[in-house]
Amino acid sequence: MRKPIIAGNWKMHMTMDTGRAFVREVAAGLGDTEVEVVLCVPFTLIQPLKAAAEGTPIKIAAQNMHFEDSGAYTGEISAEMLKEAGAAYVVIGHSERRQYFNETDETVNLKLKKAHEAGLIPIVCCGETLEEREAGNTEAVVRRQVIAAFEGVSPEQTVTTVIAYEPVWAIGTGRTATAAQAQEVIGYIRGLIETMYGDVISEEVRIQYGGSVKPDNIEEIMNEVDIDGALVGGASLKPDSFLSLVNF
Ligand code: PGA
Numbered sequence: 353m354r355k356p357i358i359a360g361n362w363k364m365h366m367t368m369d370t371g372r373a374f375v376r377e378v379a380a381g382l383g384d385t386e387v388e389v390v391l392c393v394p395f396t397l398i399q400p401l402k403a404a405a406e407g408t409p410i411k412i413a414a415q416n417m418h419f420e421d422s423g424a425y426t427g428e429i430s431a432e433m434l435k436e437a438g439a440a441y442v443v444i445g446h447s448e449r450r451q452y453f454n455e456t457d458e459t460v461n462l463k464l465k466k467a468h469e470a471g472l473i474p475i476v477c478c479g480e481t482l483e484e485r486e487a488g489n490t491e492a493v494v495r496r497q498v499i500a501a502f503e504g505v506s507p508e509q510t511v512t513t514v515i516a517y518e519p520v521w522a523i524g525t526g527r528t529a530t531a532a533q534a535q536e537v538i539g540y541i542r543g544l545i546e547t548m549y550g551d552v553i554s555e556e557v558r559i560q561y562g563g564s565v566k567p568d569n570i571e572e573i574m575n576e577v578d579i580d581g582a583l584v585g586g587a588s589l590k591p592d593s594f595l596s597l598v599n600f
Contacts, residue, residue: 354555354558354580355386355558355580356386356388356574357388357558357560357580357581358389358581358584358597358600359391359413359475359514359560359581359582359583359584359588360391360392360584360589360597361392361443361446361583361584362393362394362415362588362589363415363448364394365394365589366397371393371397371400372401374591375391375401375405376404377592377595378595378598381592382409382599385409387581387598388409388581389409389411389598390410390412390440391410391588392415392475393414393415398412398434399437402438403438412441413441414434414442415443416444416453417430417434418431419463419465420466421466431472432470434470435470441472441473441514442467442475443475443516443583444475444501445478445497446477446518447479451520457496460497460500464501465509468509468513473513474513476501476513476514476515476516477562478493478515478517478518479493479494479497479517479519480494480519480521482520485519491540494541494544495540498515498544498545499548507550507553510545510557511549513557514557514560515545516561516562517561517562518563518583519533519537522562522563523563523564523585524585525563526564527564528563528569529561529563531572531573531575532576535577538576538578538579539577559578559579560582561582561583562582562583562584562585565583565584565597566586567600570597570600574600584597
């Protein structure tokens with residue numbers, strides 16, 4: 353049985369005060385949730401929110417990392433630093449990073465391996481642009497991204513990796529993929545993992561959908577057989593909205 357995982361991706365939002373208040377309010381509304389609850393927060397909030405979430409089911413994630421252990425990389429942060437600050441997860445290869453910060457399939461792969469080495473759980477993102485979808489290249493693009501991301505990654509590491517399928521055209525646009533569209537690609541990704549690692553691993557690996565997930569569409573998305581959770585931007589910024597996602 354794969355445990356559902358709902359992750360809020362705060363992007364460049366929230367402060368110490370609003371972040372702490374958010375954690376308090378969400379923790380109070382969670383109850384005995386069966387869902388893995390993750391907040392992907394700005395670097396400066398990792399440590400304070402890890403402390404604020406102590407004793408609650410809420411786990412903290414970073415939104416990016418560098419693939420080297422250390423060195424002259426001004427402005428960058430290592431996996432070990434994230435781990436030390438209290439992150440349990442790290443988002444890798446989000447489309448905004450691919451689009452604006454020169455993230456490539458190759459750096460995604462280096463980061464994925466380094467995250468595992470440091471004991472972080474990577475949430476690795478993939479997804480096609482609108483142009484790629486309309487040209488009929490969705491599967492080819494996702495295939496290229498997934499194969500590249502997992503190059504040299506062991507079966508033991510793969511099984512603990514979370515994959516997030518996020519079609520670029522659905523992110524922050526209000527234009528959600530239908531549950532059937534999301535299932536189609538996520539089923540394809542699971543099949544790909546099966547050809548790469550076998551059916552035991554592919555049955556266990558968790559695959560999220562991301563892109564304009566909201567309280568009113570979470571249930572149909574979560575009802576799909578291969579979809580194990582959601583990576584949520586906009587609708588994760590308000591405690592009541594995030595709570596209704598987690599308690600879908
Ligand atoms: P969105 O963002 O929910 O605002 O579309 C999703 C994401 O970027 O992870």
